[in-house]
Structures are given as structure tokens and as C-alpha cells.
Amino acid sequence: MAPPAKPFSEVVKTVPPSGIRKFFDLAQSMQGVISLGVGEPDFPTPWSAREAAIHALEHGATTYTSNSGLLELREEVCSDLADRYRVRYRPEDECLITSGVSEGLDLTLRALLNPGDEVIVPEPCYVAYAPCVAFAGGTPVPVALDPADAYRLDPALIGAAVTGRTKAILFGSPSNPTGSAQSADDLRALAALAVEHDLWLLSDEIYDRLTYQGTHTPASAADGAWERTVLLGGFSKSYAMTGWRVGYVCAPEPLAALMHRIHQYTMLCAPHMSQIAALEAMRTAQDEVEDMVADYDRRRRLFAKGLDELGLTCPEPGGAFYVFPSIRTTGMSSEEFAEGLLTQEKVAVVPGGVFGPSGEGHVRCSYATALPQLEQALERIARFIS
Ligand code: PLP
Numbered sequence: 001m002a003p004p005a006k007p008f009s010e011v012v013k014t015v016p017p018s019g020i021r022k023f024f025d026l027a028q029s030m031q032g033v034i035s036l037g038v039g040e041p042d043f044p045t046p047w048s049a050r051e052a053a054i055h056a057l058e059h060g061a062t063t064y065t066s067n068s069g070l071l072e073l074r075e076e077v078c079s080d081l082a083d084r085y086r087v088r089y090r091p092e093d094e095c096l097i098t099s100g101v102s103e104g105l106d107l108t109l110r111a112l113l114n115p116g117d118e119v120i121v122p123e124p125c126y127v128a129y130a131p132c133v134a135f136a137g138g139t140p141v142p143v144a145l146d147p148a149d150a151y152r153l154d155p156a157l158i159g160a161a162v163t164g165r166t167k168a169i170l171f172g173s174p175s176n177p178t179g180s181a182q183s184a185d186d187l188r189a190l191a192a193l194a195v196e197h198d199l200w201l202l203s204d205e206i207y208d209r210l211t212y213q214g215t216h217t218p219a220s221a222a223d224g225a226w227e228r229t230v231l232l233g234g235f236s237k238s239y240a241m242t243g244w245r246v247g248y249v250c251a252p253e254p255l256a257a258l259m260h261r262i263h264q265y266t267m268l269c270a271p272h273m274s275q276i277a278a279l280e281a282m283r284t285a286q287d288e289v290e291d292m293v294a295d296y297d298r299r300r301r302l303f304a305k306g307l308d309e310l311g312l313t314c315p316e317p318g319g320a321f322y323v324f325p326s327i328r329t330t331g332m333s334s335e336e337f338a339e340g341l342l343t344q345e346k347v348a349v350v351p352g353g354v355f356g357p358s359g360e361g362h363v364r365c366s367y368a369t370a371l372p373q374l375e376q377a378l379e380r381i382a383r384f385i386s
Pocket of ligand 1: 039099100101102103126172175176204206234235236242246247
């Protein structure tokens with residue numbers, strides 16, 4: 001029998017598949033590959049969190065929780081944000097536990113956008129931003145950030161892209177793929193721009209604990225920003241909990257209620273046992289998080305310096321676990337470089353172009369890989385470019 005002939009969603013058809021996947025699949029099919037390709041911690045989830053989930057399963061935590069998530073977890077998230085950053089959200093109605101930042105992002109955009117609304121997406125950026133804007137009926141407007149300016153969210157560059165249809169600016173700090181962490185001054189200027197043009201700031205802070213040069217600054221801490229900022233946070237990276245699918249979104253009312261409404265019908269709740277594990281991680285795994293951050297920091301310095309010495313210009317990034325070196329001196333495109341390095345030297349990296357047009361001429365390397373492997377990767381890269 002023939003399938004229905006009526007057309008599929010026009011929007012979904014226009015969004016290309018993720019460029020990361022292609023390299024991931026190729027690397028997986030080969031033996032002896034050093035993978036610097038995936039954005040995933042190489043540490044196991046802290047044992048206390050795993051144990052809490054095992055205990056929870058043994059005691060029947062296999063049900064739905066409240067749609068908003070366990071109140072205790074929301075309280076822990078909100079008091080942590082207040083303690084560390086002095087940003088205050090009410091656990092009752094301004095904080096929602098989601099199935100990862102991914103769900104939070106989707107809810108935010110669907111709750112905010114009407115067809116044709118524009119969202120400024122400074123790039124290079126996380127691969128899901130522009131597709132999620134499009135899925136929600138909006139139009140992503142890329143703005144190229146300047147590598148020579150450490151991929152700063154330069155308010156002048158962003159301001160120049162604002163039109164009468166602009167609804168929001170979507171960005172991550174610290175950033176995937178560049179590792180850049182935005183300064184308090186730039187976030188303040190961005191908040192002023194948002195006030196001037198009546199915009200929302202959609203701030204993906206999933207790497208907030210992974211900062212190496214000073215502490216993280218949340219966008220909602222800037223003067224005038226709180227009322228127009230959505231803070232997206234999660235457990236995947238800081239607590240090595242990618243597979244648990246748990247995160248949170250904090251936003252002022254009435255936007256928070258609209259997100260809650262979508263979540264209530266589409267997801268119901270984040271996984272119960274994962275919420276219990278996340279709560280335990282927050283309460284008992286801070287030392288382990290500090291150890292992971294110290295380890296990432298050692299790798300970051302070694303790897304950025306090593307690449308720089310090979311002539312692949314690589315400023316030390318301030319956060320996350322990525323470096324984004326320039327490969328322009330090789331004369332290759334980022335796709336040629338990544339493909340050649342994988343097939344000839346078995347090192348997987350991601351071509352910068354998949355993170356937006358201005359990522360071309362760079363590759364993303366994740367240093368969520370043990371130091372000896374990073375050292376070996378540097379030797380292989382040296383051989384490849386020589
Ligand atoms: N935001 C950024 C910037 C990311 O790098 C990732 C994952 O790589 C996500 C969000 C997805 O996070 P989660 O696992 O919480 O859905």
C-alpha cells in the first residue's frame with residue numbers, strides 16, 4: 001500500500017541534519033580513534049547520584065512527579081542560583097524541571113514565538129539553536145561573532161541585526177563550540193539593548209560550573225535583565241549526567257506559566273529517578289564537580305598551548321570543555337581538515353562550519369578526554385599537518 005502523499009512539514013524539511021552526527025558515525029565505525037568530537041563528559045556520574053537513583057528505583061520512584069518537577073529539586077536549584085549568583089527565582093512558579101536544557105529551549109521558543117518572529121542567534125553556536133527557532137515558527141537571524149575579539153557578544157554587532165520583528169537573542173555562555181565566557185560588562189550592555197528594543201534574552205548556561213577564569217556571570221544578574229531573561233541550566237555537563245535527561249528553566253511569570261502549559265501536555269515531567277539523582281548530585285557531589293573542573297582546566301591549558309605551538313591559533317577559552325582552533329594556516333576547509341585527520345590519523349574533531357558560517361576555518365575539539373589521549377592527539381595532529 002502506498003504511504004499518504006500529503007506533504008510533510010515544510011519547516012522541518014528545510015532544516016538540515018546535524019553535521020556532528022556524520023563524523024560521530026564515521027568515527028564509531030573505525031578502530032583506534034581518539035575522539036575529540038563529542039560534547040560529553042568522560043567522567044562517570046558521581047556515585048552518590050547513581051546510588052540515590054538505585055535506591056529510588058528500589059523504593060518505587062517509577063511514577064510521574066508533579067509537572068513542574070520535584071519541589072525539593074526546584075528549591076535546591078533556586079537556592080543554589082541565589083547563593084552563587086544572587087539571582088532569585090521562586091521555586092513554586094518561576095522554575096520548571098525539564099528533560100534537559102534541550103526541552104527547556106524548545107519550551108521557551110514555543111512559548112515566546114509567533115510565526116515570522118526573528119531570533120538573533122550569534123554564531124558560531126550550539127547546533128540546535130537555529131533549528132529549534134525554526135521548529136517553533138520563528139526565523140533565526142545569524143550574527144557572526146569575531147574570533148579576534150574572543151567571540152564576544154559585541155552589543156554593537158548584535159544591535160545592528162535588530163529589526164521591528166526581533167523578539168529575542170539566543171546565546172550560550174560559556175559557549176559551545178568556542179568556550180568563550182561572556183563578561184559582566186557585555187552582558188550588561190546586552191541587557192540595555194534588550195530593554196531599548198523590548199527583547200528577551202535566552203541564556204543557555206548549561207556550562208555555568210565549568211569556568212576557569214573567574215566565576216560565571218548569569219545574564220539575568222545584569223541590571224534590568226531579570227524581567228526579560230530566560231535562564232536555561234542543567235545537569236548533563238557539570239555533573240556528567242547526559243543520559244539522565246534532566247535540566248531546568250527559570251523565567252518570570254507569565255512566560256513561565258506558558259512554558260509549563262506546553263510541558264504539561266507534551267512531556268508531563270522529567271524522569272522521576274533522574275530528578276532524585278540530580279537532587280543528590282547537587283547536595284553531595286560538589287567536591288567531585290570541583291575535581292572534574294580542575295581536571296578539565298589542566299587539559300584545557302595543555303591542549304590549547306599544544307595547538308597554538310603547532311600554528312593552529314588557539315586562545316585559551318574561559319569555559320565549557322571545547323577549544324576552537326583556527327586551521328586557516330593549513331589551507332584546508334574545516335570539513336577537509338576533519339575528514340583528513342580522521343581517516344589519516346584517527347583523530348575525530350568537528351568541522352567549525354557546522355556551528356554557523358563564521359565557524360568555517362576552525363574545528364571544535366572537546367577536551368573531555370584523558371590527558372594522555374590529548375597528548376597523543378597533539379602528536380597525530382602535528383603529523384597530519386606537517
Ligand atoms: N546547550 C548546549 C550549549 C549544549 O552544548 C548542549 C549539549 O551539548 C545542550 C544544551 C543540551 O543539553 P541537555 O543534555 O541538558 O539537553
